[in-house]
Amino acid sequence: MNRRPTLLAALALTAAAALTLSACGSDEDSAAKDNDKIAGADTGGEKSASPSESAAASSDRPKIELPADVTYEFAWKKTGDPAKDAVLNDVEQRIKAVDMAIAEQDPLHDAYLFYSEGAAAAGSQKYIQEFVDHKARTTGLTRYYNEEVTLKGDGTAALLYCEDQSKAFNKFLETGKTDVTPVTKDAYVIYASTLRKNKSGVWVTERLTSQRGSAKCQP
Template sequence: MNRRFLSVAVAITASTALLLTGCSSGGGDDDGSDKIKGAGQDKDASASTSPSAGPDGAERPETTLPRSFQVAFDGWTNSDPKLQAVLDDGKERLRASYAAIINKDPQDDALTFYSESDALRTGTEWVKGFTNQNLVLIGKGRVFQPQPRISPDGSGTLFYCVDEGKGSTKDTKTGKVTAMPADDALVLYRTKLRKTKGGVWKTTMVQTERGACT
């Protein structure tokens, strides 16, 4: 079966099964809609990471994806700087996940920097699902309709949609390319985040649901 290549490892039973078997694969509270309406510079060889200082002064790894795999983030701006910070770090965590696969490194510095708790465990397992099969990502992905929230207890949530329709996996040993079926391309991400004392929003949990973006 075709690997659903953009679905980051999840904490719900059905999606976890897909991961382990390698099958085709404004401020407020944490309660959000289960559906979302609407459906860097790049180098040639591999993803790269270098440190950079964010607007809060915290030093963050800077991830650069190769030209062979492009990701567009549509509508990832917010007039509230606190919510924009959630968007920025949530975006970098997703980019770091892709970079880890391209780098064939489940312990990639950026992925481990932006992840902790369950998101760190499932994220590294997800990357291993590709590296163990000699797969890398190619093509294009689109990430859109982000919904950031900060709850009264200070925790964050970030929902967004990913369109996998123009993405594929490539076997680095055989050269075989497997495309994502267009009719199964939209995935809803639900993530939880925690703000560190240094001001970084680290992702603590990731859930995905195919078909929940309309």
């Protein structure tokens, strides 16, 4: 969606904290000013699982089903490191799960809660609720790029990435109208997140913050 500053002139997309340099981080950065709140910025996580605990529960993962007009381009490169690639995959699923919750107008959707907990989940719930309150959802193409994954010795992972919302917008359910707004530097958002592998082998987002207009993400 055009998770740009306006949704209904102010559907304060509040999905996480505006990156005070911790996008995708837990606390919604104070920088997540109402107009700066980004979709999908949530946090959550469980105790780390041992490396041997692979995603054996993959069959239990929620099925992501989105409207045909909600599309993505994940320009993330395979790192060649199974753990790092798993982090990227689970973040991708979390992002889609949040948009599915928005499309289905369900602030407590099991899908995004599968990939986030704590402050992250709370941030996503609030973000999704705003769409529900305005009877709106996302539409269009969102691109993700410039990813940087770091695995830490304490069993957590840090991920920085950019989001291009220039071709994503808000669509109102009652009228079917799409709110196409001008593209500005704020259509490019940087996220910083902390994740931890849970007992089921899923990389769950624990911290998430974001910041619009980041120089690192400009085209």
